[in-house]
Amino acid sequence: MGDMSRGAGAGPPDDLAAFYDDQWDRVRGSLVLFTGSRELGEELAQEAFVRVCQRWDQVRTMDAPGAWVHRVGINLAISHGRRRGSERRARRRLEAVRAEVVAPPEPEAGVRAALLALDIDERAVVVLRFWADLSVKQVAEVLAIPEGTVKTRTRMGLAALRASGLVATEPEDDPIEEEVR
Amino acid sequence: MTQDLREAMAAEAPSGEAPPLAGMWRSARRRTQRRRLAVMGVPVASAAALLGGLVLVDRPGADAPVPLAVDQRSCDLIARVRAGDAPAGSLRTARPPADAAEMVGRSTPSGYGTPEGASLRPTVVRIRIERVEPADLSGLSVRWTDDLTARVVEPVQPADASGTIRVQTFRTDFWDDMSAATRMVQRDIDGVQDDIDAASAPLAALDQQIAQTPASDPAHAGLLDQRRREEARSQERRDALEAELADYQQRLQMLQLGERLLLGGTDFACFEPHVGDELIVALYESTDGAAFQLVGPGSFFVVDEGGMLSPELDGLRSAVPEWRTPLIEQTRGMSGDELMDLLRDAAEEAGGD
Numbered sequence: 001m002g003d004m005s006r007g008a009g010a011g012p013p014d015d016l017a018a019f020y021d022d023q024w025d026r027v028r029g030s031l032v033l034f035t036g037s038r039e040l041g042e043e044l045a046q047e048a049f050v051r052v053c054q055r056w057d058q059v060r061t062m063d064a065p066g067a068w069v070h071r072v073g074i075n076l077a078i079s080h081g082r083r084r085g086s087e088r089r090a091r092r093r094l095e096a097v098r099a100e101v102v103a104p105p106e107p108e109a110g111v112r113a114a115l116l117a118l119d120i121d122e123r124a125v126v127v128l129r130f131w132a133d134l135s136v137k138q139v140a141e142v143l144a145i146p147e148g149t150v151k152t153r154t155r156m157g158l159a160a161l162r163a164s165g166l167v168a169t170e171p172e173d174d175p176i177e178e179e180v181r
Numbered sequence: 182m183t184q185d186l187r188e189a190m191a192a193e194a195p196s197g198e199a200p201p202l203a204g205m206w207r208s209a210r211r212r213t214q215r216r217r218l219a220v221m222g223v224p225v226a227s228a229a230a231l232l233g234g235l236v237l238v239d240r241p242g243a244d245a246p247v248p249l250a251v252d253q254r255s256c257d258l259i260a261r262v263r264a265g266d267a268p269a270g271s272l273r274t275a276r277p278p279a280d281a282a283e284m285v286g287r288s289t290p291s292g293y294g295t296p297e298g299a300s301l302r303p304t305v306v307r308i309r310i311e312r313v314e315p316a317d318l319s320g321l322s323v324r325w326t327d328d329l330t331a332r333v334v335e336p337v338q339p340a341d342a343s344g345t346i347r348v349q350t351f352r353t354d355f356w357d358d359m360s361a362a363t364r365m366v367q368r369d370i371d372g373v374q375d376d377i378d379a380a381s382a383p384l385a386a387l388d389q390q391i392a393q394t395p396a397s398d399p400a401h402a403g404l405l406d407q408r409r410r411e412e413a414r415s416q417e418r419r420d421a422l423e424a425e426l427a428d429y430q431q432r433l434q435m436l437q438l439g440e441r442l443l444l445g446g447t448d449f450a451c452f453e454p455h456v457g458d459e460l461i462v463a464l465y466e467s468t469d470g471a472a473f474q475l476v477g478p479g480s481f482f483v484v485d486e487g488g489m490l491s492p493e494l495d496g497l498r499s500a501v502p503e504w505r506t507p508l509i510e511q512t513r514g515m516s517g518d519e520l521m522d523l524l525r526d527a528a529e530e531a532g533g534d
Contacts, residue, residue, distance in 0.1 A: 012206040020202045029194030041194075046205060053202075053209035111189040131190045161186060 016056050020049060023066050026132055031073045033127045035080075036116040044080065048073040064141075070132055071142040074124055114164045122157035125150055280508045281527035284463050285337060303463040305337040305524055307484070307517065310458045334459070337524045366433045373426045380419050383411050459484040461520055484517035 012020070027048060032041030048069050052059050059065045115123050121143075128139045129150075136154075140147045278284040285305050308331040336342045387408040394401045461482040483491035490512055512520055 012202050016206075017202055020199070024199040025196040028199075029190070029196070032194045033190055038194075042200075046200060049202070050205045050209045053206045111186075111193045126186075127190075130186050131194065158186075 012053065013056070015060060016053065019052070019060070019065060023069060024049070026066065027069055027073055030070055030127050030132045031077055033112060033115055033131055034074065034123060035077050036112045040077075040080070044073055044076045047076055064138055066132075067134055067138045067142050070128060070134065074128070074142065078120070114161055117164070118157050118160055119153075122153045122160065125153040126157040126161070129154055278463070278508055279506050280511070281523050282531060284508060285524050285528045286531040304341040305461070305463045305528070306333045306341050307335040307459060307461045307521060308332060309334045310456050310460075331460070335521060337521060337528050363433065366429055370426065370429045370433060373422055373429060377419065377422045377426065380415050380422060384408065384415065387411060459517060461517060461524075482512065482517070482520060488516045488518065490515050490517060490520060 024045070028042055028045040030041075031044045031048075032038050035041050035044065051072050052065075052069050059068055062068050115126065118126065124143055125139055128134045128142060129136070134142065136147050136150050139150045143150070145153075285303065310331050333342065387404060391401065391404045391408065394404055461484065463481070485491045512523070515523070
């Protein structure tokens with residue numbers, strides 16, 4: 001790997017630094033919202049960017065490197081949630097925990113609590129669509145699902161958020177349907 | 182509008198100062214410089230159900246001809262030179278020595294950055310881990326956690342009487358998961374204990390009433406009868422809880438041991454020293470700039486608080502056939518002092534220096 005094999009004193013290349021500056025907030029925010037935990041979201045975002053550093057030669061040539069780092073981050077979060085799930089299963093006396101992904105929402109975190117209440121698949125789609133601003137096509141690629149599934153999950157996720165009062169209901173001119181389309 | 186959602190999300194995930202990219206870059210570099218990463222599972226029956234097996238990872242040096250971990254059944258205890266301090270280095274593990282004579286006298290194992298045929302007397306010492314310093318890399322899922330200074334407290338040979346080494350261990354998210362699992366099991370134990378107390382409470386209350394009621398009291402017989410019924414009623418529940426408690430306690434023991442023995446990920450240590458730990462180690466000088474190598478885990482022994490060689494470590498070590506050497510068998514049940522005597526005798530027989 002070209003860049004990674006440079007001398008010990010070599011720092012990250014300029015184009016990687018620019019990519020990082022451009023994407024950090026977006027990736028971090030996605031993972032904070034997806035996991036419901038600022039600390040975990042930041043940690044996962046850092047890990048995702050470590051992997052970007054490892055593969056920068058390949059990532060820099062991608063059509064949508066931002067989508068790629070999101071995919072890495074979401075996968076890390078899902079893996080993390082699975083591990084936590086295994087631990088939870090060992091806790092035989094504990095009540096079922098709703099959220100697939102880690103930490104319970106902090107009391108003041110209204111949107112995070114609402115997002116955590118979503119099905120994990122819907123949550124991923126909603127965060128990637130409306131926070132990371134990825135297109136339907138990009139979300140489909142990130143999550144390796146058909147575009148139709150992205151639209152369906154978006155619709156269902158938004159409907160749940162609308163029911164929670166997080167998204168305004170405007171039945172006469174349904175913007176959610178517009179978003180989904 | 183979904184604008185509501187976007188605004189709410191922005192409020193919940195406010196932008197903040199990004200951590201320095203340089204730290205992530207360095208972390209990525211370390212991973213990339215790894216020459217070989219091999220993973221092996223060690224069947225530890227009791228832990229397997231929860232952990233899926235003990236995982237050890239080999240992280241050999243940059244330029245050394247490297248035997249595979251799966252062949253060597255080895256792993257690194259990370260230790261490095263502190264600038265200006267004597268000895269230390271990349272304390273690397275290899276196959277354990279067969280016996281005490283080999284531990285104190287054999288040549289540096291081949292394939293670990295030393296010239297073929299090199300014959301270097303190891304420094305065999307008892308060390309004590311003395312302090313932990315804050316790590317300089319934090320916040321990453323793989324990060325330095327402990328920076329330990331170990332001081333030689335007793336040498337096998339007088340020439341090795343002094344020295345300080347610095348031991349560093351990597352913590353990984355896997356290790357953190359282990360710690361989290363340990364905490365959860367501990368909470369479960371507390372919870373089951375509470376349940377046992379609750380299930381036993383009616384019996385305890387009746388016992389108290391019976392004790393306070395004279396046998397001549399007409400109520401006494403009724404209380405005894407009531408206790409028998411309560412005991413019969415709650416027996417199954419209490420037995421189940423006791424069994425559950427024993428199960429959790431066994432898991433906890435394995436997790437606590439596992440926490441100290443396995444750190445998965447890209448960098449790792451197979452044993453995490455804590456402040457106050459005493460280890461008896463064989464240090465091999467290497468020729469690649471790092472001062473010493475630690476050959477083990479068959480050749481490092483942990484001395485517990487009672488002065489005995491850690492039975493847990495040896496028990497787990499024995500689960501790996503290649504680690505079950507005559508030396509391990511010989512030292513089972515020994516104290517640290519006895520092992521030091523054994524090694525001294527072996528050094529004297531070998532002629533010492």
